[in-house]
Amino acid sequence: MLGFVIQRFLQAVVVMAVMSVIVFCGVYAIGNPVDIVIPPDATQDIRAATIAKLGLDKPLWEQYFLFVGNLLQGDFGRSFVYNIPVLDLIGGRLPATLELVLTSVLTATVLGVSLGIYAGYRPDGWLAKTIMAVSVLGFSVPSFWVGLILILTFAVNLGWLPAGGRGATVTVLGVPWSFLTLDGLSHIVLPAINLALFKLAMMIRLARAGTREIMLTDTIKFARAAGISESVILRRHLLKLISIPIITVFGLELGSTLAFAVVTETIFSWPGVGKLIIDSIAVLDRPVMVAYLILVAFLFVTINFTVDLVFALIDPRVRAGARA
C-alpha cells in the first residue's frame, strides 16, 4: 500500500511539472502584458525599465526557472493589475467558490445517486420515468438560462430568495463563510441549484445504469437465493458495487466545477475564483492566470490522488493490484 501511495505521488509530481511548463509557455504565447501595465503614452525608457523590472527581457527558459523557483517558495508573483500577491488575491476568492461548489456537488451526488438507484431498481414505475424525464431536462437545458429563470422566478417574481452576492458571512479560521449564517445560506441556494442541476442529471443516469446492470448479475441473484432482504441487498451489495464509477465522476466533477463555475458565478455575482480568472484573462493579468491554472492543475492532481486512494480503500481488487 505504501508503495502504491509513493508511486501515485511521484506520478502527481511529474504531472505538475509538465503542467507548469505547458501553462507557462501557453500564457507566454498569448500576448505581451507590458502594454497593459504601462500607460500608452509612456516613453521608451519607462517601457524598457518596466520590462526589465518584470523580468520579461530574459529568455523564456530563464523566466520559467525563476517562476518555478519562486513557486516552490510559495511566491506566485504579484498581480499586474491589483499589484497585490496573487496568492492573496486567489485565496480571498477561493472560500466563496469552495462552499458553493461543495454544496452543489454533494447535494447533486447524494440526491442523484438515491434517485438513480430508485430509477434503476424500479425502471418501469411512473416515478422512475418521471425521474429520467427530469434528468434529460437537466442535461439539455443550458446552465445560464436556468440561472436566469431561477432569478426571475424566486428572486424577482416570488421574492423568496436573493438574486446575487454572498450575503452575511462568519469568519471561521480566518476565512469568511456564507453557509454558516441564515442569510448566507439563503444566498447560496439559487446558485447551488443552478450548478447542481447538470451534475444531478449525470449522477442519476450513472447510478441508474449501474443499478440496472448490477441488479441482473448473479451476485444479486445469489444473495436473493440466500434469503437476504432487498434493503440489505441495496445497501450492502449494490451501493458498494456501483460506487467505483460514481466516485470517479464525483472527483472529476468536483475538480472541474471548482475550476470553472464561471457562468453561475457571473450570473449570481458570486465573488468566487471563476469570475476572477475571466476578468484576469480580459486584461491579460499574466501572474493571476498562471497561478490560477497551476492551482487548478494541483487541485485535479490532488483530487485524482484522493480518488485512487479511496478506490484502494473500498475495492480489495485495486489493493491487490497495487501490491503486485
Add this chain to the structure above:
Amino acid sequence: MSVLDVRDLRTHFFTRAGVVKAVDGVSFTLEKGEILGLVGESGSGKTVTGFSLLGLVDPPGRIVEGSIRLNGKELVGMSDRDLRKRRGREISMVFQDPIATLNPMLTIGQQMRMALEAHGRVGPRAAVTRSEELLAKVGIPSPRARLRSYPHEFSGGMRQRVAIAIALLHSPSVIVADEPTTALDVSIQAQILHTMRDLARETGTALIWISHDLAVVSSLATRLAVMYAGRVVEEGPTAAILRDPRHPYTAGLIASLPAMAEPGTALTQIPGTTPSLLSLPPGCPFAPRCTHATEACTSEPVLERHGTRGWACFHPVGGVPA
C-alpha cells in the same frame, strides 16, 4: 412425505415478441436426501425451473400455473415476504459461475454473515463459528483465516465451495445446483461433485442437479428428469433410464454420449435443432426431430407413470408396456 412436490409447473415470459413458454408442464417429486438430475439442452427450461422453485423469476416472466409444495407448504402464490423467509433456510441455490456469484468487494466472512443474518440476528462470534464450520465442511483449508479473504484470493473451485457453504448455512431441505461445475476444470468438477454428494448424504439435504451433461449427472443422481422445450419428457431412476430409455429424445441423448461411440467413428447426433419456444408447433414438441413420429403426435402427450418411471410419448422406444 416428499420434501418437494412440483405439479404441472408453467413459467411463461411475456416479451414483446410474444409469450415464451420457458417452463410448460414440469412435474417431479423429491424425497429427503435424494439427488435428482435435471437434464436437457440449453434453452430447455432447466434453469428457469430452478429459479421458479425459489420464486426468483425476473419479470417479464412469472409462474402462470402449477403447484410447488416445499415441506408441505404451497409456494405458488405465496407473498414475497414469506418466500424470502424460505429462501436460504428451506431451499437455496448454487449457480454456474462462482466468479460472478460472490461480491468481489466483501470478504467471505461478511458475505456469510449476511446470509446468516437474513434469518434473524446472529452475534459476531456465533457467525464466525458457524461460517468456519461450514467452510471446513466443504473442504476449505484453514477456514478461520479464510473468512477474512476476498473472493479474488480464491481459485474458481474454492469459490464454488464457498458458494456451496453459503447455500448450506441454514441446512436447507433442498439445494438447487444450477450447473455448478460447468465453469470449472474437469479435475475440480469431480471434487465438487463428490463434496456435494457427501454433504447431501450427511445433512439429509435433497439436491436438484441441473446440467446439460448427462454423463456428469448420471454419476451423481439417483433419479433423472429429462427436459425438452419446457417439459419433462422422461423421468425415473438413473440406472433404468440409462439402460433402457423410453422417450426417443432421451434415447437420442444417450446415443450421442461420446462414451457410447466406437472410437474413430462419427458421434451420433439428434437431427434438427431445439425449437424456438416462441413458435412451438401444436402437439409433441419433439415430433419434428423424431423418427418415431406419426399422425398421433400432433396432439400433445402427457407424462404417464409406469411404476417408478414415467414418459410423455405415444411411441416410446421398446413399445408401450401392457
